[in-house]
Amino acid sequence: MRANETVVRLLNAAQLLIQERGYNAFSYKDLAEKVGIRTASIHYHFAAKADLGLALMERYVEELDRTLASIDRTRSTNKAKLKSFIKLYRDTESCGAICLCGSLASDRETLSPPLQEAVAAYIERSETWIAERISAGIQQGEFSFAGKPADVAATLMSSLQGGLILSRSRSGRPLLATIQRVFFSALEAA
Amino acid sequence: MRANETVVRLLNAAQLLIQERGYNAFSYKDLAEKVGIRTASIHYHFAAKADLGLALMERYVEELDRTLASIDRTRSTNKAKLKSFIKLYRDTESCGAICLCGSLASDRETLSPPLQEAVAAYIERSETWIAERISAGIQQGEFSFAGKPADVAATLMSSLQGGLILSRSRSGRPLLATIQRVFFSALEAA
DNA sequence: GTCTATAACTCGATAGAC
DNA sequence: GTCTATCGAGTTATAGAC
Numbered sequence: 001m002r003a004n005e006t007v008v009r010l011l012n013a014a015q016l017l018i019q020e021r022g023y024n025a026f027s028y029k030d031l032a033e034k035v036g037i038r039t040a041s042i043h044y045h046f047a048a049k050a051d052l053g054l055a056l057m058e059r060y061v062e063e064l065d066r067t068l069a070s071i072d073r074t075r076s077t078n079k080a081k082l083k084s085f086i087k088l089y090r091d092t093e094s095c096g097a098i099c100l101c102g103s104l105a106s107d108r109e110t111l112s113p114p115l116q117e118a119v120a121a122y123i124e125r126s127e128t129w130i131a132e133r134i135s136a137g138i139q140q141g142e143f144s145f146a147g148k149p150a151d152v153a154a155t156l157m158s159s160l161q162g163g164l165i166l167s168r169s170r171s172g173r174p175l176l177a178t179i180q181r182v183f184f185s186a187l188e189a190a
Numbered sequence: 191m192r193a194n195e196t197v198v199r200l201l202n203a204a205q206l207l208i209q210e211r212g213y214n215a216f217s218y219k220d221l222a223e224k225v226g227i228r229t230a231s232i233h234y235h236f237a238a239k240a241d242l243g244l245a246l247m248e249r250y251v252e253e254l255d256r257t258l259a260s261i262d263r264t265r266s267t268n269k270a271k272l273k274s275f276i277k278l279y280r281d282t283e284s285c286g287a288i289c290l291c292g293s294l295a296s297d298r299e300t301l302s303p304p305l306q307e308a309v310a311a312y313i314e315r316s317e318t319w320i321a322e323r324i325s326a327g328i329q330q331g332e333f334s335f336a337g338k339p340a341d342v343a344a345t346l347m348s349s350l351q352g353g354l355i356l357s358r359s360r361s362g363r364p365l366l367a368t369i370q371r372v373f374f375s376a377l378e379a380a
Numbered sequence: 381g382t383c384t385a386t387a388a389c390t391c392g393a394t395a396g397a398c
Numbered sequence: 399g400t401c402t403a404t405c406g407a408g409t410t411a412t413a414g415a416c
Contacts (some may be wrong), residue, residue, distance in 0.1 A: 004215045006381080006382095008201060011278075014288070016359060020299055021299050021300055022214060022296065022297050022300065022387090023300075024212060024214040024287060025214040025217040025297060025299075027408075027409065027410085028409080028411090029311055029408080029409080033388075037382065037383090038382070038383060038384080038411080039409095039410085040383070040384080040385090040413095041381070041382050041383075042409085043410085043411065043412080044381060044382075045381090047411085048410080048411080049410070051412095055356075071265075073373070098296065102295060102296070102352070102355060102356075105355050105356055105358070105359050106212060106288065106293060106296035106355045107211075107212050107215060107290070107296075108210075108358050108359060109210055109211050109215075109358075110212065110215045112376050116359065119359050120359040120360065120361070123356055123360065124292035124360075144377065145375075146379075147371065147372060149370045150373055151371060151372050154353075154356075154365055154368050154369070155349055155353075155368065155369050155372040155373070157337055157352070157356065158348075158349040158350075158352035158353040158356055158365065159345055159348040159352055160348075160352065161352035161355060161356060162292070162347070162348035162349055162350065162351035162352025162353065162355065163218060163344075163345075163352065164293060165295050165296045165350035165352065165355070166292075166295055166297075166313055166347065166348055168295070168298050169295050169298060169306065169309050169310040169313055170310070170313065170314075171310070174411090175344055175348065178341045178344050179344070179345050179348060181337065181341060182337060182341050182342055182345040182376075183336075185336065185337050185376075186372075186375075186376035186379065188334075188410070189335075189376065189379035196400095215388075216393080217391065218391080218392065218393090219390075219392095227400065227401090228400070228401060229391095229392085229393090229403080230393085230394080230395095230400075230401070230402080230403090231399070231400050231401070233393060234399060235390085235399090237393085238392075238393080239391095239392065239393095239410075243410090288401080341391080357392080381416105382412105382415105382416085383407090383414100383415080383416080384414090384416100385412105385413085385414090386402075386409100386411100386412085386413085387410105387412075387413095387416100388409100388410090388411085388412100388413085389408100389409075389410085389411100390407105390408080390409065391406100391407080391408065391409080392405105392406100392407090392408095393404105393405085393406095393407105394403105394405080394406105395402105395404085395405100396401100396402095396403095396406085397400105397401080397402080397403100398399105398400085398401075398402100
């Protein structure tokens with residue numbers, strides 16, 4: 001599919017709106033203005049707002065899978081791989097945005113069940129991948145953490161999502177770089 | 191002020207709605223139904239929705255100050271004090287809710303500037319208190335972390351807020367207990 | 381595939397009676 | 399302090415022309 005097909009432009013604009021303002025704070029009118037069409041035309045591509053949200057998260061999960069596979073192909077150290085993963089969040093922070101998944105997770109109770117499931121899938125896949133990298137890093141002597149890799153993975157994921165959300169309220173002081181530093185410091189502590 | 195004055199009941203109900211659904215997903219109609227009055231009557235107490243939000247966060251910050259002062263008066267270990275603080279988040283998690291401040295922080299771009307400032311104040315006071323407890327704990331030999339207390343405080347605050355938001359999408363698996371465990375494990379690592 | 385026009389509803393907010 | 403009634407604007411969504 002070409003990058004400037006209407007569907008793709010709608011998805012891109014909607015994702016930015018949700019990452020900046022939230023799912024319940026953007027309308028088809030906002031989206032129509034960004035893309036340069038009328039609201040009725042959006043309904044041709046996404047009958048209901050819930051359909052748009054679901055398509056967005058499904059694309060987001062697919063992109064995550066491709067990104068993680070790409071990172072794994074680099075065959076660098078587990079620490080470097082984790083840094084590449086955290087880099088995704090640091091780039092989002094530098095845009096003043098939050099993660100699409102984190103934004104939707106904070107609005108979870110207002111979402112359709114399929115969209116709730118897609119959010120859960122994104123979290124689960126991320127944590128599983130992080131835990132695998134930590135586990136491998138321990139085995140290969142990169143890390144020396146004594147606890148369960150899955151526990152550290154859940155904690156890191158929480159701090160990355162929370163960090164993005166809190167970062168915008170900290171007047172420019174970067175938060176994700178600090179989180180990365182604390183995280184590796186804990187993983188490498190004797 | 192008596193606990194069942196209308197203003198207090200409005201604040202309590204509005205806080206729950208924001209913690210469950212989000213600032214942009216609750217209406218004066220929802221609130222009126224919860225409290226048992228008409229929407230026009232809400233406007234008598236809070237002329238605009240932004241005024242209600244601001245009053246909510248101001249009350250929330252004041253309650254935080256009282257709670258932290260109360261914890262400090264116990265004169266227990268710094269680890270116990272931090273556990274008492276984390277307990278507030280664990281109780282919120284067990285209600286299936288997220289922090290009022292975290293909920294508003296995720297909707298930050300849609301809030302009035304005074305409300306944005308109140309959110310920032312809540313985060314700042316929490317992190318300052320955490321950092322002081324960590325700093326004291328290091329001096330008194332409870333903790334052995336080498337990094338800056340303020341960095342760990344920012345990371346803990348991020349993971350608590352993010353943990354609450356992600357927890358609801360993890361089908362009942364508790365997340366805050368895990369975060370607490372990982373956090374103290376990192377603080378006490380040799 | 382995009383448009384105009386509009387339905388049907390909800391939103392925050394106000395006026396004025398009681 | 400709470401009510402009824404209402405306003406104007408915004409919302410998602412649909413019908414039907416082009």
